[in-house]
Amino acid sequence: MKLSIVIPCLNEEVTIKRAVQTAYLSAKQLLKNNFEIIVADNGSTDGSLQKLSKIKHIRLIHVLVKGYGAALHFGILSAKYPYALFADADLSYDFSETGKFLPKIDKNFDLILGSRIQGNIEKGAMPFLHRFLGTPVLTFLIRLIYGIKTTDCNSGMRAVKRSFYRQLHMKNSGMEWA
Ligand SMILES: Nc1nc2c(ncn2[C@@H]2O[C@H](COP(=O)(O)OP(=O)(O)O)[C@@H](O)[C@H]2O)c(=O)[nH]1
Numbered sequence: 001m002k003l004s005i006v007i008p009c010l011n012e013e014v015t016i017k018r019a020v021q022t023a024y025l026s027a028k029q030l031l032k033n034n035f036e037i038i039v040a041d042n043g044s045t046d047g048s049l050q051k052l053s054k055i056k057h058i059r060l061i062h063v064l065v066k067g068y069g070a071a072l073h074f075g076i077l078s079a080k081y082p083y084a085l086f087a088d089a090d091l092s093y094d095f096s097e098t099g100k101f102l103p104k105i106d107k108n109f110d111l112i113l114g115s116r117i118q119g120n121i122e123k124g125a126m127p128f129l130h131r132f133l134g135t136p137v138l139t140f141l142i143r144l145i146y147g148i149k150t151t152d153c154n155s156g157m158r159a160v161k162r163s164f165y166r167q168l169h170m171k172n173s174g175m176e177w178a
């Protein structure tokens with residue numbers, strides 16, 4: 001199995017190094033050399049780019065279109081392996097959980113959604129209203145309307161089959177991309 005890990009980055013000088021390191025160590029253990037890490041920088045103006053220039057084992061791309069969706073879109077399109085796994089650069093998701101996605105990738109699913117509900121949510125990590133109102137209600141509606149069996153429609157850690165992603169013709173550049 002071969003995997004591209006895509007990390008969107010906008011002004012994450014404090015966390016970007018650890019995010020990349022965690023992703024690298026996890027992927028190395030699971031996949032040997034069969035992975036790549038792409039950081040899709042979205043015009044960072046803090047020290048992120050300086051930090052990134054010192055990190056080995058990554059491919060840095062500069063996404064000129066602003067927005068979370070655009071950063072991931074161009075990151076995923078520039079990936080070279082059949083699946084792209086992505087999560088934020090601010091350590092709000094734990095790349096050492098990458099292994100949990102692999103059995104599903106093995107089964108050839110189009111889209112694999114992480115779930116904070118089935119996993120672990122650290123104290124204070126999710127605002128009260130998001131955790132107990134917004135995400136559950138939206139998740140319920142998505143399950144009802146689209147029949148997608150997600151338990152967490154807003155998780156930012158996901159994997160997508162790239163051939164499937166290309167068929168979606170995504171055009172959203174902001175958070176609505178998710
Ligand atoms: N908000 C935002 N995040 C971006 C953008 N481009 C890249 N990112 C990265 O996307 C990830 C998610 O952003 P964040 O603001 O933490 O989203 P939230 O956790 O859903 O509130 C982080 O790694 C950001 O650095 C952008 O234009 N806007």
Ligand SMILES: [Mg+2]
Nearest residue numbers: 088090091092
């Ligand atoms: Mg965040």
